[in-house]
Structure formats: structure tokens, C-alpha cells
Amino acid sequence: MRPRITAVAGASALALAAFVPGGSASAAPAAHAAPPAPAAHAGAALKSPDIPLANVKGHLAQLQSIATRNGGNRAHGRAGFKASIDYVKGQLDTAGYQTQVQSFSYNGATGYNLIADWPGGDVNNTLMTGAHLDSVNAGPGINDNGSGSAANLEVALAVAREKYQPKRHLRFGWWGAEELGLIGSTRYVDTLPAAERSKIKGYLNFDMVGSPNPGYFAYDGDGSSGGGGPAGSAEIERVLRAYFATINVPVEDTAFDGRSDYGPFIQYGIPAGGLFTGAEDYKTAAQAQKWGGQANTPYDRCYHASCDTSSNINDPALDRNSDAIAYAVWTLAGDGGQEPGGETVYSDGLESDTGWTVNPGGTDTATAGRFERGAPQATTYSGTSLQLTAPGGSNALVTGAQAGTDAGSNDLDGGTTSAQSGPIALPAGAKTLSFAWNFAHLNNSGADDHLRVRVVGPNGSATVLDQTGAAANRAGSWQTQTADVSAYAGQSVRIVVEAADNGSGSLVEAGLDDIKITK
Numbered sequence: 440m441r442p443r444i445t446a447v448a449g450a451s452a453l454a455l456a457a458f459v460p461g462g463s464a465s466a467a468p469a470a471h472a473a474p475p476a477p478a479a480h481a482g483a484a485l486k487s488p489d490i491p492l493a494n495v496k497g498h499l500a501q502l503q504s505i506a507t508r509n510g511g512n513r514a515h516g517r518a519g520f521k522a523s524i525d526y527v528k529g530q531l532d533t534a535g536y537q538t539q540v541q542s543f544s545y546n547g548a549t550g551y552n553l554i555a556d557w558p559g560g561d562v563n564n565t566l567m568t569g570a571h572l573d574s575v576n577a578g579p580g581i582n583d584n585g586s587g588s589a590a591n592l593e594v595a596l597a598v599a600r601e602k603y604q605p606k607r608h609l610r611f612g613w614w615g616a617e618e619l620g621l622i623g624s625t626r627y628v629d630t631l632p633a634a635e636r637s638k639i640k641g642y643l644n645f646d647m648v649g650s651p652n653p654g655y656f657a658y659d660g661d662g663s664s665g666g667g668g669p670a671g672s673a674e675i676e677r678v679l680r681a682y683f684a685t686i687n688v689p690v691e692d693t694a695f696d697g698r699s700d701y702g703p704f705i706q707y708g709i710p711a712g713g714l715f716t717g718a719e720d721y722k723t724a725a726q727a728q729k730w731g732g733q734a735n736t737p738y739d740r741c742y743h744a745s746c747d748t749s750s751n752i753n754d755p756a757l758d759r760n761s762d763a764i765a766y767a768v769w770t771l772a773g774d775g776g777q778e779p780g781g782e783t784v785y786s787d788g789l790e791s792d793t794g795w796t797v798n799p800g801g802t803d804t805a806t807a808g809r810f811e812r813g814a815p816q817a818t819t820y821s822g823t824s825l826q827l828t829a830p831g832g833s834n835a836l837v838t839g840a841q842a843g844t845d846a847g848s849n850d851l852d853g854g855t856t857s858a859q860s861g862p863i864a865l866p867a868g869a870k871t872l873s874f875a876w877n878f879a880h881l882n883n884s885g886a887d888d889h890l891r892v893r894v895v896g897p898n899g900s901a902t903v904l905d906q907t908g909a910a911a912n913r914a915g916s917w918q919t920q921t922a923d924v925s926a927y928a929g930q931s932v933r934i935v936v937e938a939a940d941n942g943s944g945s946l947v948e949a950g951l952d953d954i955k956i957t958k
Contacts, residue, residue: 440571440583440646440699440718441618442743487769488597490590490761492754498589499581501526503749506579511745513574513585515616516548523572524551527592527613531555534599536611543615543626550615552623557598560608566772567610568594568643568764569624571617571700578745582752583718586649588613590761594768605772607640614700617646624700628707636707641675643767644701644713649757650739652732653716655683656693658701660712662914664692668701671710673916675771679712682766688759689729714763716756718742785863785956789834794861799935804854808948810936813840815950818849823912825850825879826948830917835875835952838938850940851947857937859895860954868958869928871921876904877950878938879915884908887941890949894924896932908947915948924956 502523506512509519524540531538536555543550553572570587574580595611597603616622628636644658657679659665660672667673683690693715695701701711717738727734741747787793789812797803797810815837818826826842826849829835836858839849878890888908893900903922924932938949 441620487762487765488601490593490597490758490765492758492761494596495589495593495757495761496749496752496754498530498592499585499749499752502585502589503579503581506574512576512578513572513580514576515545515550515573515619515622517576519579520573520615521551523588524553524613524615527572527588528553528555530592531595531611534596536595536599541627543623545616545619545622550623552615552627553613554627555595555611557595557603557609557611559604560772561606562608563638564606565608565610565639566641566643566768567612567639568645568768569612569614569700570645571614571623573615573618573623574747575618575743577743578741578747580747581749582647582649582651582739582747583742584617584646586647586752586757586760587645590648590757590764591645593761594764597765598768603769605769607772609768609772610639617700621700621702625703628703636709639704639709641671641771642701642704642709642711643675643764644699644711645760645764646699646713646715647718647739648714648716648760649752649754650716650718651751651753652722652736652738652740653753653756654722654726654730654738655688655690655756655759656715656717657690658712658715659692659694660710661916661918663911665694667914667916668695668705668712669708669710670916672705672712673918675710675712675767677918678767678770679714679763681770682763683759686759691726714760716753716760782958783955784866784869784958785954787860787954788832789829789836789952789954790832795836795858796861797856797858799857799859803856805851805856805940806853808839808849808851808940809856810836810838810858810938811840812836815840816842818842818948820881820946823879823881824915825881825946827877827879827915827917827950830875830952835950836936837950838948851938851949852940852944854941855937855939857935860934862931862933863956864931865924865928865956866958867929869956870923870925871957872903872924872934873919873921873953873955873957874951875917875919875953876906877915877917877948878906878913879948880908880913881946882910882912883942884913884945884947885910885942887939888945888947889937889939891937892920892951893935893937894922894927894932895935896927896930898930900935901926908942908945917950917952928958
């Protein structure tokens with residue numbers, strides 16, 4: 440990971456890629472506070488394999504040996520870096536990957552990127568994962584970034600061992616000269632023909648995933664802590680966080696601040712995400728209580744130093760992050776980020792009237808912005824996306840479809856609004872519900888505001904989405920939620936959505952679209 444001082448410029452420009460243009464607004468938000476965490480993923484597309492820690496550490500041992508034989512580092516323009524490229528390429532060639540080495544010149548020396556494509560999958564819908572392979576001159580770079588490179592390699596080898604054939608095409612990358620300013624990854628993205636670049640629908644970046652005093656961070660794709668990533672980044676963040684939810688490890692946001700190789704991708708509007716265990720910053724007392732380790736000590740005391748050797752790795756962090764990478768690859772590649780396609784037994788894109796009823800119980804209290812089926816108009820306030828256009832087609836189920844003269848004129852106000860689908864007869868074998876949802880608010884929101892989705896059957900109901908407000912700007916982002924509805928197979932069910940603005944003058948927008956049930 441390159442130093443912070445070289446990475447600050449341009450960070451705000453990168454964040455702008457997440458925002459949806461729309462009308463002006465005049466509301467006056469209150470003080471900023473911590474945002475809510477994104478919802479957990481309801482299930483992976485296929486069960487991802489366990490990534491053996493011993494294998495990942497075996498790759499790190501090879502990188503350490505390469506550095507030791509070549510002047511103590513694996514830096515750009517040095518023999519140790521070329522030997523590192525050769526090692527990774529040899530592993531991938533043996534496993535059946537189609538590999539390509541891209542050379543470039545920088546600072547009078549030759550650098551290299553390694554690209555590996557797994558045969559098969561839709562090349563027009565490519566999922567790419569990457570990590571920089573170079574070190575700084577001062578040391579062997581085993582955590583920064585042997586850790587991300589080794590984990591990326593072992594996940595790629597797991598794809599080959601499992602003979603995984605996802606619907607999306609898989610591509611893996613190892614970048615050169617990252618430490619000098621993202622040179623290799625920038626050269627790769629910039630020199631791709633536009634038609635080829637447009638085929639990359641998601642990029643996952645892993646830079647430092649074994650820090651000795653680790654934190655657990657995911658890039659802030661949904662913008663809940665500030666500027667998010669391009670559309671689709673929220674889904675990547677959600678999936679990465681979901682793995683850690685399954686092992687009860689809390690995750691914090693880390694900003695898209697331009698410090699690593701996702702930068703060139705998001706500049707072209709490619710959705711991105713990734714994991715990070717911390718560099719030169721200090722772990723707080725609260726984080727030490729949450730994650731263990733030492734408070735008031737750097738996450739990596741050997742960051743960019745000669746002591747960044749094979750002993751500078753936290754095994755549990757490396758193991759957890761390697762498994763999380765596999766989980767993300769298997770989940771996101773299975774069917775473009777959703778559950779793998781079975782037989783669709785119900786779908787509703789809200790384009791026509793399928794029997795939705797607003798205020799079905801007669802108890803709604805909202806005075807404005809009640810749910811309606813319509814074509815939502817994009818609305819923003821000071822760069823924060825609120826209401827979004829429909830993710831597919833023209834219509835969605837939204838709180839006040841019109842944008843109006845300002846962001847607050849058609850948003851939800853005065854309490855709750857609800858809507859209920861018509862009856863849905865689920866056949867035997869019905870398994871998975873998926874839907875797109877959006878929940879956005881300004882920092883005059885609070886915990887009493889919410890968006891909830893329930894499945895209601897003859898013998899009870901299940902909440903499949905529960906998002907709450909907070910005193911923070913939360914940019915709108917269409918995200919996909921999935922849930923297991925096999926318990927309702929053979930029954931008639933309804934889907935009920937409820938949104939609430941229970942605060943005083945909060946600015947809240949919510950929406951639902953693209954509902955599907957498969958077996």
C-alpha cells in the first residue's frame with residue numbers, strides 16, 4: 440500500500456462517481472453521527488471452499504525466500520519483483536489459467552503486471568480480483584503486500600481445484616509499481632480498449648490482509664461513512680461484510696481514499712470493494728476491545744520497513760480474510776451477484792399492476808410520500824443521492840415518486856407507510872426470494888426511521904430486511920437482498936414493505952423493485 444501522503448489528492452473526485460445527479464434541495468440537516476451498518480447477506484450463491492491457511496503461508500514463504508535471494512526486497516525494477524511474478528505465473532499456468540504478463544516502463548526500469556483468466560463464464564460480465572505484488576525498497580513486503588497477493592493466488596488456485604464454472608468470467612491480477620503511485624494498475628486500466636474495460640463489472644482489491652495487530656475493514660462501497668464507490672460497490676461491500684457476520688467478527692468501513700489499486704478502476708466507474716487490516720495508523724482502545732490486539736499501537740508496526748518479513752503476519756487475520764475473498768468470489772460470480780438461477784416461480788418488476796395495496800391495514804400515519812408504484816425521479820441533496828431511478832425498467836415501489844422542487848417536497852413525512860403484494864402461491868420447492876431495495880436519508884434522521892420487508896404466510900411472518908435510520912447522511916444505493924423462503928413452500932404468501940419517518944422533519948426515501956422467487 441502506498442504512503443498516505445501520496446494518496447490524498449483526488450480522493451473526493453473518486454467519491455463523486457457514486458452520486459446520482461438530480462434536483463436541488465434546501466433542507467437543513469442536523470449534526471453528523473455514526474451511520475448504520477449495511478444489512479447482512481442472506482446467503483452465498485454456492486458454498487465457497489475453505490482456503491487453507493498453510494497454503495497461503497506457503498506462498499508467503501516463497502516470496503520471503505525470493506526477497507532474501509535478491510537484496511532483501513521485491514521492489515519495482517528489482518530482480519526480486521520479476522522473480523515474484525514468475526513464481527505466481529508458474530502456479531497459475533500449472534493450474535490451467537490463461538496468463539499474460541504486461542510490461543511497462545517507469546522511472547527508467549521495467550515493471551510487470553500479471554493477468555490470469557479462468558476459462559469459461561460470460562466475458563461480457565467479468566469479475567476481477569487484484570493485489571499489488573511489489574514491495575518497497577526497504578524490505579521484503581510480506582504483509583504489504585505479500586498477504587493480499589498470496590491470498591489472491593490461493594483463491595485462484597481453489598477455483599481451479601474446485602473446477603468452478605460460474606456464470607461470470609473470472610480474472611485475477613497482480614500489479615507492479617503500486618508503491619510508486621498505482622503505476623501498474625493504472626497502466627492496465629488505461630490501456631484496455633473501452634469495449635474491454637466495459638466488460639469488467641466488478642473489481643475486488645486486497646492490499647494488506649494479515650497485519651500483525653489487525654483491524655477488520657471493508658471499503659465503504661455504500662457511502663455510509665462518506666463518499667461511496669460507483670454503483671454496484673455497495674453490493675460488493677455487503678457480500679464481504681456478510682462473511683465476517685457468519686464468524687461474528689465486526690467490520691468497520693475504510694474509505695475509498697485512493698491509496699491502492701482500486702483507484703484506477705473506480706475512476707472509470709467500475710464497481711469496486713475490498714478488505715484491509717490496517718497500516719501505519721494506530722488501533723484505538725475501542726477497536727482493541729472489539730478485535731483484540733494492542734491499543735495505541737499501529738496495525739502494522741513494520742509498515743514499509745525492513746521488518747515486514749514472514750514473521751510480520753497475524754495468522755487468524757490472514758485466514759479469515761482469505762476465506763472472505765473466496766466467499767465473495769463464489770457469491771458474486773455465481774449469477775452476477777445474486778443467487779444462482781433456478782426456475783423462477785414468481786417475478787414482479789413493478790412495471791404493471793400486480794395487485795399491490797397501499798395501507799392494507801388502514802393504520803398508516805404518513806402525511807406525505809406514501810408508497811406508490813411509479814417512475815421515481817432522481818433527487819439529491821448537497822451531493823447525497825436520495826431517491827433513485829428504478830434499477831430495472833421504469834417503475835418501482837417508492838415513497839413519493841416525484842422529485843418536486845426540492846429534496847424534501849415529496850419524501851416520506853409524518854410516520855409510517857406500507858404496501859402489500861397480492862397473494863403469491865409458492866409451489867413445492869420454492870426456495871429463494873430476492874429483491875432490490877433502497878433506503879436513503881440525511882443526518883436529520885434517527886433510529887425511529889426504518890425500512891422493513893416481511894414475508895407473511897398463513898402461520899406467521901418473517902422479516903427479511905430491517906434497515907434503521909441514524910443521524911448521518913446515507914446515500915441511496917439500489918442493493919440486492921436474498922432470503923430463504925423454503926419454509927413457505929406450498930403456501931400462499933404476501934410481501935409487506937413498511938417505511939417510517941417517525942422523527943421530526945426527517946428526510947427519508949425508500950424503494951423496492953425487481954422481486955423474484957426461485958426454486
